[in-house]
Amino acid sequence: MKRIALFLLTNVAVMVVLGIAVSVLGLNQFISASGLDLGALLGFSLVMGFGGAIISLLISKPVAKWSTGAQVINESPDATHQWLVSSVARCAEKAGITMPEVAIYDAAPNAFATGAFKNSALVAVSTGLVQSMTREEVEAVIGHEVAHIANGDMVTMTLIQGVMNTFVVFLSRVIGYVVDKMILRNTSDRPGVGYLVTTVVMDLLLGVLAAIIVAWFSRQREFRADAGSAQLLGRKQPMINALARLGGLDPGEMPKTIKAMGISARPSGIMALFSTHPPMEERIARLRDSA
Numbered sequence: 001m002k003r004i005a006l007f008l009l010t011n012v013a014v015m016v017v018l019g020i021a022v023s024v025l026g027l028n029q030f031i032s033a034s035g036l037d038l039g040a041l042l043g044f045s046l047v048m049g050f051g052g053a054i055i056s057l058l059i060s061k062p063v064a065k066w067s068t069g070a071q072v073i074n075e076s077p078d079a080t081h082q083w084l085v086s087s088v089a090r091c092a093e094k095a096g097i098t099m100p101e102v103a104i105y106d107a108a109p110n111a112f113a114t115g116a117f118k119n120s121a122l123v124a125v126s127t128g129l130v131q132s133m134t135r136e137e138v139e140a141v142i143g144h145e146v147a148h149i150a151n152g153d154m155v156t157m158t159l160i161q162g163v164m165n166t167f168v169v170f171l172s173r174v175i176g177y178v179v180d181k182m183i184l185r186n187t188s189d190r191p192g193v194g195y196l197v198t199t200v201v202m203d204l205l206l207g208v209l210a211a212i213i214v215a216w217f218s219r220q221r222e223f224r225a226d227a228g229s230a231q232l233l234g235r236k237q238p239m240i241n242a243l244a245r246l247g248g249l250d251p252g253e254m255p256k257t258i259k260a261m262g263i264s265a266r267p268s269g270i271m272a273l274f275s276t277h278p279p280m281e282e283r284i285a286r287l288r289d290s291a
Contacts, residue, residue: 036173036177041170041173041174042170044169045166045167045169045170045173046166048165048166048169049162049163049164049165049166049167049168049169049170050162050165050166052165053158053159053161053162053165054158054162056158057116057154057155057158058116060114060115060116060154061101061114061115061116061120061121061122064112064114064122064124065103065122065124068105068107068124069105069106070103070104070105070122070124071103071104071105072101072102072103073085073102073103073104074099074101074102080130081102081104083135084102084104084125084130084138084142085102087138087139087142088100088102088123088142088146091139091142091143091146091232092146092149094232095146095147095149095150095228095232096150097118097119097121097146097149097150098118098119098120100113100115100120100121100122100123100146100149101121101122101123102122102123102124103122103123103124103125104124104125104126104127104130105124105125105126105127106126106127107126107127107128108126108128109126109128109129109132109133109246110125110126110128110129111123111124111125111126111129111141111142111144111145112124112145113145113146113148113149113154114154115149115154116154116155117155118149118150118152118154118155121149121154123142123145123146123149125138125141125142129141132245133242133245134241136238136241137238137241137242137245138242139233139238140229140233140238140239140241140242141229141242141246143228143229143230143232143233143238143239144225144226144228144229144239144242145225146228146229146232147224147225147227147228147229147231147232148221148225148228150228151221151224151225151228153221153224153225156217156221157214157217157218157221160213160214160217161214164210164211164213164214165210167206167210168202168203168206168207168210169203171202171206172198172199172202172203172206173199175198175199175202176191176194176195176196176198176199176202177191177195179194179195179198180192180194180195180198211274212273212274215273215274215275215276218276218277219275219276219277219278222276222277222278222283223278223283223286223287226239226243226283226286226287227287227290230287230290236287236288236290239287240284240287240288243280243283243284243287244280244284246280247280247281247284
């Protein structure tokens with residue numbers, strides 16, 4: 001209920017903020033004069049902004065299974081699979097969440113958690129992770145993923161993405177009308193080429209800025225999940241060891257649909273601004289310095 005309320009409040013807040021900004025800038029009068037209905041634009045922006053993000057969240061679990069070929073192992077008789085399931089169960093109990101589905105997939109060392117609701121989530125680890133790390137390190141990674149679920153990170157990132165999308169859609173169209181009507185002096189009742197071109201360009205430029213903001217929030221959630229793993233296991237060292245081990249391994253290329261969910265990535269240069277994960281060295285230092 002809390003997350004549903006947060007979603008509704010976020011939608012209302014976006015509408016209020018956009019409405020105030022338009023009024024302060026005097027764009028509401030311009031929009032009315034040019035035939036652009038403000039209410040319709042706000043509604044369109046919200047639907048476009050949150051629609052895709054919410055749909056992606058709701059189908060995240062089946063898409064993750066399909067894109068990685070992950071196999072659910074909760075009922076598997078295999079000894080390693082049973083150990084993975086019991087490790088997830090211990091962390092889930094400590095975190096106060098319902099037991100997630102546990103899956104394994106054939107890939108380079110990595111792991112992820114996904115799902116629309118924290119009490120019906122999925123934790124998946126790769127065969128490469130299990131084969132290249134000690135059991136204590138694997139447990140730390142599992143704790144990290146369970147912490148993501150307990151923190152509601154999937155829902156939080158969906159809300160942030162929805163807000164960013166809404167601003168991109170709204171602002172790009174307002175700017176398009178300003179260029180079309182005030183700069184290019186289009187006197188037609190219909191939007192001209194200036195509006196169409198400007199909207200496309202602004203969608204791209206504002207989309208890049210939005211991606212940087214969303215990536216920054218994602219990096220912060222990784223720090224929190226690292227700390228959450230340490231709390232679930234009762235000490236920091238297993239997670240520190242796991243991060244150090246992952247830092248020396250090739251995490252491979254995860255499907256784009258779940259790339260932000262993985263535990264390991266290697267950001268560098270300007271692309272670090274768009275990375276969903278901080279550098280391993282920074283994560284280790286942050287965890288060591290935490291209380």
